[in-house]
Amino acid sequence: MSESITRTRLVRMLTQAVRILVMVATTFLGLLLITFLIGRVVPIDPVLAVVGDKASPQVYEKARIAMGLDLPLWKQFLIYIGNVLTGDFGTSVLTANPVIDDLSRVFPATFELAITATIIGIMVGIPLGISSAVKQGSFLDHVTRVIGLFGYSLPIFWLGLMALMFFYARLDLLPGPGRVDVFYEGIVTPVTGFLTLDSIVAGEWEIFRNAVYHLILPASLLGYYSMAYLSRMTRSFMIEQLGQEYILTARVKGVKEWKVIWGHALGNCAIPLITVIALSFGNLLEGSVLTETVFAWPGLGLYLTNSLLNADMNAVLGSTIVVLLWVPYSWGLICSPTFYIK
Numbered sequence: 001m002s003e004s005i006t007r008t009r010l011v012r013m014l015t016q017a018v019r020i021l022v023m024v025a026t027t028f029l030g031l032l033l034i035t036f037l038i039g040r041v042v043p044i045d046p047v048l049a050v051v052g053d054k055a056s057p058q059v060y061e062k063a064r065i066a067m068g069l070d071l072p073l074w075k076q077f078l079i080y081i082g083n084v085l086t087g088d089f090g091t092s093v094l095t096a097n098p099v100i101d102d103l104s105r106v107f108p109a110t111f112e113l114a115i116t117a118t119i120i121g122i123m124v125g126i127p128l129g130i131s132s133a134v135k136q137g138s139f140l141d142h143v144t145r146v147i148g149l150f151g152y153s154l155p156i157f158w159l160g161l162m163a164l165m166f167f168y169a170r171l172d173l174l175p176g177p178g179r180v181d182v183f184y185e186g187i188v189t190p191v192t193g194f195l196t197l198d199s200i201v202a203g204e205w206e207i208f209r210n211a212v213y214h215l216i217l218p219a220s221l222l223g224y225y226s227m228a229y230l231s232r233m234t235r236s237f238m239i240e241q242l243g244q245e246y247i248l249t250a251r252v253k254g255v256k257e258w259k260v261i262w263g264h265a266l267g268n269c270a271i272p273l274i275t276v277i278a279l280s281f282g283n284l285l286e287g288s289v290l291t292e293t294v295f296a297w298p299g300l301g302l303y304l305t306n307s308l309l310n311a312d313m314n315a316v317l318g319s320t321i322v323v324l325l326w327v328p329y330s331w332g333l334i335c336s337p338t339f340y341i342k
Contacts, residue, residue, distance in 0.1 A: 108193020151228025
């Protein structure tokens with residue numbers, strides 16, 4: 001009997017894994033098609049971005065053929081898929097480097113910012129959501145919901161500008177744009193790509209402190225966005241669990257209230273919370289485009305913005321694919337054990 005149950009669970013897990021793989025493959029193919037079409041319909045000529053607007057018609061035509069733009073659209077798409085699957089996003093016009101090399105250089109800065117913001121969101125948002133659910137209808141509950149509403153409603157680029165004006169320009173409490181002060185740039189050799197960790201490895205504690213100070217404002221803003229989302233979802237999950245019969249049973253048996261809340265109710269919220277945190281992290285990578293532009297943070301968002309302003313379509317499409325890969329709901333589902341536990 002136990003072997004039959006184990007076999008049935010294994011078949012379910014394998015079936016679910018195949019479904020996930022098909023979902024991811026379909027999503028990825030759709031993203032490739034969208035980014036390819038975007039690169040063809042935007043009013044930017046990639047040939048002119050390479051040869052310049054003063055090039056002769058002969059030079060223009062040779063460059064167009066070399067870039068494969070003379071081929072039928074379906075052939076261009078197949079070539080595009082093959083190149084992307086091999087990690088070839090082309091060469092950046094702006095930096096003259098392979099786009100994949102540029103992405104590997106700038107992505108750690110975005111990743112560091114998103115991880116820090118996620119940690120802030122988890123440490124603040126989840127306790128707030130729990131407290132709001134436990135004291136539903138109280139003043140704390142109303143304040144938490146209003147804070148979350150502002151986090152959803154206010155544009156993050158506006159918050160960034162206000163934060164810079166207030167904490168940097170007016171009060172001079174925190175440093176301005178950039179990942180580190182100009183005279184510290186280039187001193188620490190990149191190892192992990194995380195400037196805070198690399199400065200520790202190099203023993204440059206002054207650069208470490210400076211990098212942390214520069215990280216506070218952008219990470220706090222993204223963390224506020226994450227906190228608003230996590231607190232709202234945690235509150236919803238906890239209210240649902242606190243209304244279950246097993247909670248009433250535990251209280252009747254005399255289990256301490258803190259154990260009922262943090263052990264029983266929160267324990268049953270853990271699986272959906274993992275999914276929510278994964279989705280929040282993906283949204284932070286997407287939202288960092290505006291934040292990095294405001295704070296001149298040398299990550300993927302700023303690289304994408306500069307590439308778009310300079311008509312560097314290879315870099316734009318490569319960056320777009322990297323960003324979109326974190327956004328689809330399937331990635332949040334993959335990170336959730338609910339797909340494997342039935």
